[in-house]
Each structure stands twice: as structure tokens, then as C-alpha cells.
Amino acid sequence: MANIISDETIEYVGILAKLELSGEEKEQAKKDMGRMLDYIDQLNELDTEGVEPMSHVFPVQNVFREDVVTNGDDHEAMLANAPERREDSYIVPMTVI
Amino acid sequence: MSREYETVIGLEVHVELATKTKIFCGCSTAFGGAPNTHVCPVCSGMPGSLPVLNRQVVEYAAAVGLATNCTITQCCKFDRKNYFYPDNPQNYQISQLYLPVCRDGKVEIETADGKKTVGIHEIHMEEDAGKLIHDEWEDCSYVDFNRSGVPLIEIVSEPDMRSADEVIAYLEKLRLIIQYLGASDCKLQEGSMRADVNLSVRPAGTSKLGTRTEMKNLNSFKAIARAVENERRRQIELLEEGRPVVQETRRWDDNKEYSYPMRSKEDAQDYRYFPEPDLPPVVISDQWLEEIRQRQPELRDEKLARYKEEYMLPDYDAKILTSSKKMADLFEETVALCQKPKKVSNWLMVETMRLLKEQEMEPEDMAFSPENLAKLIELVEAGTINGTIAKEVFELVFRDNIDPAAYVEEKGLKTENDTDALREIVEKVIADNPQSVADYRNGKEKAIGFLVGQTMKATRGKANPAVINQLLKELL
Numbered sequence: 008m009a010n011i012i013s014d015e016t017i018e019y020v021g022i023l024a025k026l027e028l029s030g031e032e033k034e035q036a037k038k039d040m041g042r043m044l045d046y047i048d049q050l051n052e053l054d055t056e057g058v059e060p061m062s063h064v065f066p067v068q069n070v071f072r073e074d075v076v077t078n079g080d081d082h083e084a085m086l087a088n089a090p091e092r093r094e095d096s097y098i099v100p101m102t103v104i
Numbered sequence: 105m106s107r108e109y110e111t112v113i114g115l116e117v118h119v120e121l122a123t124k125t126k127i128f129c130g131c132s133t134a135f136g137g138a139p140n141t142h143v144c145p146v147c148s149g150m151p152g153s154l155p156v157l158n159r160q161v162v163e164y165a166a167a168v169g170l171a172t173n174c175t176i177t178q179c180c181k182f183d184r185k186n187y188f189y190p191d192n193p194q195n196y197q198i199s200q201l202y203l204p205v206c207r208d209g210k211v212e213i214e215t216a217d218g219k220k221t222v223g224i225h226e227i228h229m230e231e232d233a234g235k236l237i238h239d240e241w242e243d244c245s246y247v248d249f250n251r252s253g254v255p256l257i258e259i260v261s262e263p264d265m266r267s268a269d270e271v272i273a274y275l276e277k278l279r280l281i282i283q284y285l286g287a288s289d290c291k292l293q294e295g296s297m298r299a300d301v302n303l304s305v306r307p308a309g310t311s312k313l314g315t316r317t318e319m320k321n322l323n324s325f326k327a328i329a330r331a332v333e334n335e336r337r338r339q340i341e342l343l344e345e346g347r348p349v350v351q352e353t354r355r356w357d358d359n360k361e362y363s364y365p366m367r368s369k370e371d372a373q374d375y376r377y378f379p380e381p382d383l384p385p386v387v388i389s390d391q392w393l394e395e396i397r398q399r400q401p402e403l404r405d406e407k408l409a410r411y412k413e414e415y416m417l418p419d420y421d422a423k424i425l426t427s428s429k430k431m432a433d434l435f436e437e438t439v440a441l442c443q444k445p446k447k448v449s450n451w452l453m454v455e456t457m458r459l460l461k462e463q464e465m466e467p468e469d470m471a472f473s474p475e476n477l478a479k480l481i482e483l484v485e486a487g488t489i490n491g492t493i494a495k496e497v498f499e500l501v502f503r504d505n506i507d508p509a510a511y512v513e514e515k516g517l518k519t520e521n522d523t524d525a526l527r528e529i530v531e532k533v534i535a536d537n538p539q540s541v542a543d544y545r546n547g548k549e550k551a552i553g554f555l556v557g558q559t560m561k562a563t564r565g566k567a568n569p570a571v572i573n574q575l576l577k578e579l580l
Contacts (some may be wrong), residue, residue, distance in 0.1 A: 023374055028415050062181060062379030070388045074160035075121050077130030080141040085148055085249075095139040096246035099190040101238055 010044035031104040108308040109343075111336045112316075113271055113301060114225075114263035117278060119288045120296040127231050127255035128155030128198065128383075132160045135241055135294060139248040142309065146255035146376075147231075149193030155382050161255045162205070162386055164287040165229050166396050169258060171281045171403060173222050178388045180205045182229075182380040190247055192231040201377045204228035205386075213273040222274050223262030231254050257287075258547030263313070263519070264304065272325050277298060277344040280404045283429040289468055292324050299328060302560075304349070313488050316338070317469040318520040319356050319363060327368045328359040335363060356410060374456035415445035424453055431456075437474035447481050455495060459502050478492050480508040488512065490568055492560075519568050523575070526559075526567055530575045533558045552576055 018038050021028050028036060082095055091098040126133055128147035145153040153328070169176050183201040209224035234252035236245045259278060265271050279290040279297060290297040304316035320334055322328045334356075339349050354363040404426050411422035426432045431452060438448045460467060478500060484494045489512055497517070500506045512518060533555055534541055543551035552573070558570045 011300075023186075023376065049135075063381070063384055064325050067384040068179075070156060070384050071162075072125070072130065072156045072161035074158050075130065076125050076132045078132070078142075078144045082138075082140040082143060085140060085143045085145075087147075088150065093246065095141075096248055097140070099242050099245050099247055101240075101245050102190055 009048060010041040010100075012040045016040075108187050109305045109336075109340050110308045110310075111303065111305050111332075112263045112313060113265040113267075113303050113332065114316075115259075115261045115265070115271065115274065115319075116300040116302065117259040117261075117275065118232075118298045118300075119168075119259065119278075119290060121161055121255040121257060122286060122288050123158055123160045123255055125158055126156050126253035127161050127229070128253055131253065133254050135296075137250050139246070140250065141411065143249045143252070143492055146194075149195070149251050149252075157199065157254060157386065158382060161229055162388065163225060163396055164255075164285070165257050166388060166393065167285050167400060168229050168259070168282055168287055169209060170397055170400060172206070172209040172211050172259075172278075174206035174224060174225070174227060175208060176388060176391075176393055177201070177203050177205055178393065179385055180386045180388070182383045183377045184380045185375045185377055187375055189233070190245060191236050191252070193234065193249060193252060197231060197233065197381070198380050199230035200228035202379070206387075211274070211277050213270060213277050214271045214449070215267075216274045217269075218265075220270070222264045222270070225255045225260045225262050227257050227259045228255050230258060263304075268329040271299075271301065271330060271332055275325065275328070280427070280429070283468075284401060284407075285405050286401070286429075288309045291466065292322075292413065292470065293466075295323075298322070301328065301332060301335070303332065303335050303339070305336060307342065308565060314343075315351050317349065317351065318353045320353060321355045321357075322365070327356060330358065330361055331356040334361060335530070337365075361375030371449055401497065415439070415449070417445065417449055421449050421453055423459070425449060428468060430467045434474055434477070441474055441478035444481055444485070447476065447485070449483065451477060451498065456502065457499050459499065462505060470502070472501050476501045476505055476508055483508060483512060488518055490566070492565055493517050493519075517566060519566055523571065524569060526563070527575055528560055528577075529562050529567075530555075530572065533562060534576075534579060541580065552580075 014033070014037075017040070020036075020040070021033075036055050072102070086092045086095065086097065089097045120133075123133060125131060125375040126142075129144050131142045131144050131147055134142065146155055166176050179201045182198050184196045185199045185201070186196045188195050206227035210221050212219055212221050212222065232251050232254040234245055234247055234249040238245050249332070252352055256470055261274065273320045275297075282288050282290050282297075288296055289446060292298070299322050301319040301322065302317065304314035304315050306312065306314040317335060317339070319331050322331055335354070342349055350365075353366045355366050356363045358461070392577055407426045408422050411417050411425060412419060415422075417425070425435045435445075435448055435452055437447045444450065456470070459465075460470070461535075477498075480494060483489045483497075484491065484538065489497065494514075497506075497511060501508055513569065537555060537558060540554050541549045544555070556572050560567055560569065560577055561577070
């Protein structure tokens, strides 16, 4: 494995992804991520000179909606998905403002 | 202060577009609905839901780009900006990073120091977040997703501004352009226009930029001006003390007139953007762009020139009348009804501006009709009511959009032009006020004013002061 992921990197990626990883999971994640980067390195060997970067697989463009209201008030159904609700609001633990 | 400093300011302006529906779903964008009543699986981030772009958002964004001299990116794409915050149910915001819809624009601003050009780095389309209400007691937050997915454009300026005056002039310019296009109402108080201020200072004459801070929570032009001044001073003080300016986001508290750093985000600035896989690219063909160009309405600068030319209004008047789309529309519609541009201009410039200021209202909040203003002008012109009464009636037109003709009729406010009836009243006033009469006869010209006042009072303000004056002089 050419790419070695440091403890700091896996710690940082964990913070970004809001994941709490155990020591064992961290080691596994380091290995997985190293292998992924190795694969990317392999792709980087290809000559892509003059090739447009592709972000979509299908040759589709300009898929639009017209600006017309099609959805009504469906708050009961929507709030049924809420882990916690109070009156007509979703309730979440307070985060830093 | 030992050295001179130069302030360098760039702005990020978010504008909520005036579409009927959200950017990626058919939910209403109406402001002020009960919590979570304009919400669907797309804008509440339910897994498996798919966004579909609102065509009107592209049209508005391109229209603003054209009006600010931008190059339109004819093949543009959306990108995913990842961050965790409860106002953002998907844990990412769909925005544009790599290929924003507009780039390299500029607008001309004017301050007391003269004219200058402010560059526009880019304009991109994105979705707004939901609203959180924090409950300190319960240690929880209430989430309302009505605003989640409301379309925004973010206009990023170049760091071309040097003072609070220039910042305000630039914002006013953007606001007028966007209001004239009908792309947004741009109300700072309601948050349909929001400005983040990036500011740094550097010793005058140097070219290297200092470390900048970003200021948020600026809800009025006054707050922006205060925040700019305050942050400029804070950074200069730090530098004078030999301490560094920390690159951070700060929140302005306009009541206390100071700012404080927001959560330190050593982690949060890493948004890990990547191309949005759920949305195909947007291609704006030459033909589509031309159609948008053809639909551009008359903008402020053109209207200003036309008012001076067509209505023969002085520059000062034309500037005030065109300083808001609402005011300009009201002016033109009223003139179309009564054909008296100078009179309409006077009512708008004097009484309307006074009432707006007195009641701390924006021109956009005005609710009276051009028909009623035109009727009021006709009543004055025909001599049916005098100037004093007209001002009183106008206050009611302004407040409740009453029909002035019906009101004047109903309250019996017509000017007393019946000279015989007036003569009787004047005679009585003369009889009742011998002292003033004596004063006047002894050469105190001013004493007549008191007698005119007494007569006006006796007629409950309905008489024509010129006629009273004439009668008094005749009888004395």
C-alpha cells in the first residue's frame, strides 16, 4: 500500500463526518482509505490530456420545472418523520449558534 | 494613531429570488407561513428524493448577471457543499463552486467622493437553509423548513470597496438593479437581502492584503455602516498593539454595537465540494440568453435619464423618485392618470417621504393606489380643498388608501368659497379681537396673521386663506 493515512488525518475525517470511531475502527478506516487512494493513483496514471472532466454519466441537460406551486401543506405527514416534534416544529438538540 | 491605514472591503450578498416556488421542488416560497407548512420530501432532505431545478431561478440569475455586466456561463453546473447543521436537513447545500452562472461583472457606484467601479467576481445559484429558534431553557432548537430550498443568488464582489459609504452605495445599487428586474424585493429586515462583509486593513500605500474577517448578521444599512466602522477600528487597534488579526467569522450585535467571533471552525471550513450528481448541467443557449436580454426592463439609470428628459424633472427629484421601483411605479401610474408630473413628484417627494420616515417604512411597504393620489391632486387643482386639508387627507390615503373624493364629500371638507358666508365670519372675528385689529391698524402687519388663523379655526380649516386675507384687508 503506497498511501499511508496518518492518525491525524483519520481523526480529522472523522470530525468532518461526525463519526466517533473506536481504535479498532480507526485502524480499519486507515487501511480502507489508503487502498482507495492507491486506486485513485492508478487512475492518475492514465493520460487524460484533452479529456473534459465528467460529472454526469448520462448526456442529459436542462431538466427543469416550471415555477408553479404543486405542493400543498403536508406538515402532518412530514413531521411524522421527525424523531421529536413540538407543536409544528422539528426538535433537535441545541447546537452552537 | 501613528500610521494611516486603508480599509479593504469585499461583500458577499445573498438575495432571495422572487419565484413562487422553491429552487428544487414545487413548495411555495411565501414568507411567514405557519412552521413546516411549505415542506416536502425534497426540501426536508428525505432520502431518495430528487431535486428538479426551477427554470425561473436560472432566468433571474442570468438577468441579474446581464444587468451587472457579467459574463454568463452558458454551461454551468451545481456542486454539493457538505456541512452539518440542523437548519440543513440534507447535510449539504446545493450551490455552485466550479462553474457559477455569472462571472466577471461590474457596477458603477457614486459617493460623495465621486464615481467608481466595483467588480463582481461571480454570482451563483444556491438554496437557502431552514430557520432555527433556540430554546435556551429546554436546551433544544425548533426547526422550521419553510425557508429550506428557497432560491438564492449569492453575489460576490471583488475587494474593491474602501469605506462604509462605498459599501452602502454598492448595496443600494445592487438592490435597485434587482428590484427593477423584479428578481427580489431585497428587504434587509425580512432577510430577503443579506450581506456578509469581508474586511481587512493595511498600511496606506502598501499592496499586500491584510488578514480579513467575515462579519455576519447585518440586518440594515445602518448596522452595516456601524459594523464596518467598528471592525476597521478593531483591526487597526490590534495591528497598532503588534497583535495579529485572526481570520475568522464574527457576528455583529447591533444593539451592543460590537462583534464577537462565531464558533471557531477549524473543522467547518472544509466543505468537501463535489459536483452535484442529482442535477444535470444547465446549458443557456445563445437563443435563450437573447430572450432573457430582450425581456430586461428599463433599469434605474435609464429611468433616471428619461424622467429628466420626458417629465422635465430636476436631477434631485428624479433620483428620489427612482430610488425605489415601488416609488417609480407609483409615480408613473399616477402621472398616467392625472398628467401632472410635477404635482405627483411633489406629493411623493415631500409628504410621502415624510410619512415613510416618520413611520420607519420602506417604499416597498406603501399600499395606497395611484388612483387615490390622482384624485387628491385633482381635488386640490380644482380648488375643491385647500393645501392644509389636502395634507390631512393624504395621511389617510397613505395609511388606509381611502378614496379622497368620497372622504372630502362625507366629512364636508370642501373649501368655503362662499364669500358672503365667509364675510360674516370675518366680521365676527374682527369684532371679537379688538386688540389685534388695533395692532394692525397701528402698523403691525403681522397681526393680520392671527386674524387669518382665527378665521380658519372658525371655518374648521376649510376656507381659502388667500380669500380670507383679501376680505380682512378689505374690512379693516
